[in-house]
Amino acid sequence: MPELPEVETVVRGLQAVLPGRRILEVRLGKTDFIEDPAALETHLPGARIGAVKRYGKFLLFELEPANANDPARELALLIHLGMTGQLVTGPADAHVLPHTHVFFALDDGKELRYTDVRRFGSMQLLLDGAREKALGSLGLDPLEMTEEQLAAAVHSRRARVKALLLDQRVLRGIGNIYADESLWRARIHPTRIGANLKRDEVHRLYRAVRDVLNEAIRLRGSSVSDYVDSEGRRGEFQLRHRVYQRNGKKCFRCGATIRRAIVAGRSSHFCPKCQRAPRKGR
DNA sequence: AGCTCTTCCTGAAAGC
DNA sequence: TGCTTTCAGGAAGAGC
Numbered sequence: 001m002p003e004l005p006e007v008e009t010v011v012r013g014l015q016a017v018l019p020g021r022r023i024l025e026v027r028l029g030k031t032d033f034i035e036d037p038a039a040l041e042t043h044l045p046g047a048r049i050g051a052v053k054r055y056g057k058f059l060l061f062e063l064e065p066a067n068a069n070d071p072a073r074e075l076a077l078l079i080h081l082g083m084t085g086q087l088v089t090g091p092a093d094a095h096v097l098p099h100t101h102v103f104f105a106l107d108d109g110k111e112l113r114y115t116d117v118r119r120f121g122s123m124q125l126l127l128d129g130a131r132e133k134a135l136g137s138l139g140l141d142p143l144e145m146t147e148e149q150l151a152a153a154v155h156s157r158r159a160r161v162k163a164l165l166l167d168q169r170v171l172r173g174i175g176n177i178y179a180d181e182s183l184w185r186a187r188i189h190p191t192r193i194g195a196n197l198k199r200d201e202v203h204r205l206y207r208a209v210r211d212v213l214n215e216a217i218r219l220r221g222s223s224v225s226d227y228v229d230s231e232g233r234r235g236e237f238q239l240r241h242r243v244y245q246r247n248g249k250k251c252f253r254c255g256a257t258i259r260r261a262i263v264a265g266r267s268s269h270f271c272p273k274c275q276r277a278p279r280k281g282r
Numbered sequence: 283a284g285c286t287c288t289t290c291c292t293g294a295a296a297g298c
Numbered sequence: 299t300g301c302t303t304t305c306a307g308g309a310a311g312a313g314c
Contacts, residue, residue: 083307118291
């Protein structure tokens, strides 16, 4: 699943090839994951791609409108890869993968394609004032936040820490894999209440989140199912997972058996010995 | 406020 | 062997 490290890897790959390119043509397959398909066909042909950025798990392409006649001054394309979304560039005559639903023909003869088996992703053209509405509710960037900001966010909430890590309004970019891996590294049980975390636990969590994400970026993300980077290559961080999908196996730290439980509606993997469960009740 | 359940979607894996 | 059921999950919405 594309989370922050996977999206960051895709963004870095696209930054190397997209800025400066002009979109010549847009072809669409299934469009139920696109907010306004007609808007893409209206505004994108002729537009030039500027910066490629990441906001949490979103990719944002800054665009220069095709010409002065386009009433939109500010134009950007916002993409979320959902669970199985892929953005890959390559020759226009390359073999087309099944479930490829968007083709962007570029002015260098190449093509940028969006493939998404489950179509849990989304695509939206942001005109003028729409950016704040689309991105304004996102929380802290885990790689840019300070420890004090994390402490304030966690200590003000009585939700379980796993739910907080997954909540994009608290931290932007973390999903199930990196939530579990971070909590294991910080030795914090997923059902612990945010407000109850001790100062040194927040410190460990801060370090764990950043270390896990940075290491995952270094290994170009986790390819558990469909994830590939912008050149179609799989990542390697799945080889370094310590708890995710390792239930029944031995904890790398203490040897206890990794367990799985549903927390915050998500399967959660943890070491029952390293990550002590909070006492039940009030 | 925060929890659980449901919906979207498809393919892999487990069950029979 | 082959068909059916279950599961995975990011995000949003409903209901409690």
